[in-house]
Amino acid sequence: MRVVVTRPAHSGERTARRLAEMGHEAVLLPLSKPIRHIDATRQALSDTRGAIAVTSAEAIRTLRAIGQPLQPHLGRPLFAVGKATADEAKNLGFIHVFTSEGSGTELAELISREWADIPQAPLLYLAGSPRAAGFEARLTGLNIPFQTVECYRMQNIIIEDATLRRLFFDASADAVLLYSHQTAKRFFSLPFLQRHQNLLASTRFLCLSEAIAEAVPPSLHSHVDIANMPDEDSLLALLAAK
Template sequence: MRVLVTRPAHSGERTAQRLRELGHEPLLLPLTRPVHDMAAARQALETTTGAIAVTSAEAVRTLQSLGEALTPHLSRRLFAVGETTADEARRLGFHSVSASSGSGRELAEMIAANKVDRLLYLAGNPRADTFERRLTELGQHFSVAECYRMEPVAPNPETVATLLLSNPPDAVLFYSRQTAGNFFHIPGVESLLLQLPKIHLICLSNTVAEAVPPVLRKGLEISPMPDEKSLLSLLRRL
């Protein structure tokens, strides 16, 4: 299958390799790019103690840029959404890493169950409020440091039209609501997709799927779990 990947370049290349291993042909169309704020991450680490929470691998990549300044904090316990992000934290050198198997809500419940006293959330902008809202509901004390932001990338509409119509993808993967929204705001993309009634729009979660226009939801597929393994497993059923 030809599969269009809308992730940022770094993450998109990793997904493309996994698609090749599964026998698919990836097409890359990055619609956001990360901008890391190393100063904010460093200040947050130096002015807090206790556990760290991350809901995206981009937060881990921000920490990677700190070099030796990160070393004193590698003994702090780290909680992550998903094994992919957890593995990146382990490779960076964190000694104690725990991963939730689901969304930010499950991560919040894991942290509360572990009776974490102090928690630093290294967050991005924009982001869903699921994790922070559930922490608050559970009475968990935490601080937030925005250490990266995702900026939109505006592709040439003619390039996108050629990509969709010259040799159409069989599926499009969406990992975030922001990225899905950026895709459907590309001029003319909705009418182009209506010309491809067999295309599958595959979303990581219900929240991401909310960005899909109602007229295109006939081809909508939602991952049973909000992780890449579950998302890519849907391709086998198409």
């Protein structure tokens, strides 16, 4: 199958390798790129002493960019959504990594269960922008003190019509992988695709969660498949479902 990957370049290249191993043709279409706030992240680490939480691997990559000043903080408990993000944290050198599958809400529940056994200081949430509100809302509901610091911001990439023509007009796409609500909204708002909606008539939209699927236009809902679990293994398994 010819599969369009809408993730940022670093993650998208990893997904493309997995798709190639599965026998699919991967087409990269990153719609945004991270702008890293390295100084603010370094300062936030220096000003805090408790556990760290991340809901995206992009936060771990910002930590990696800090370099040597990160070393004193590698012993702090780190809570991460998803195995891939947790593995990146471990590869970076974090010793005590707790992993939650699913959404930010489930990560907050995990933190609540472990809270009594970790240093009692406000949690440092290294966040991106834009982001879903679920994690912070659930932390508040669980009375877990936290500080949010935006360590990166996703900046939209300008996509030329010629690129989209090559990807969707010159050769049809069998499937598009959608990993976030924001990315899905951006994809379907691209002017070229809005002018040529017929190009998507036979394309499947594989979504990591129901929240992401909500960003798909109603006219294309019959083309949507949602992963059983919000992880890439479940998402890619959908390629073999039909």
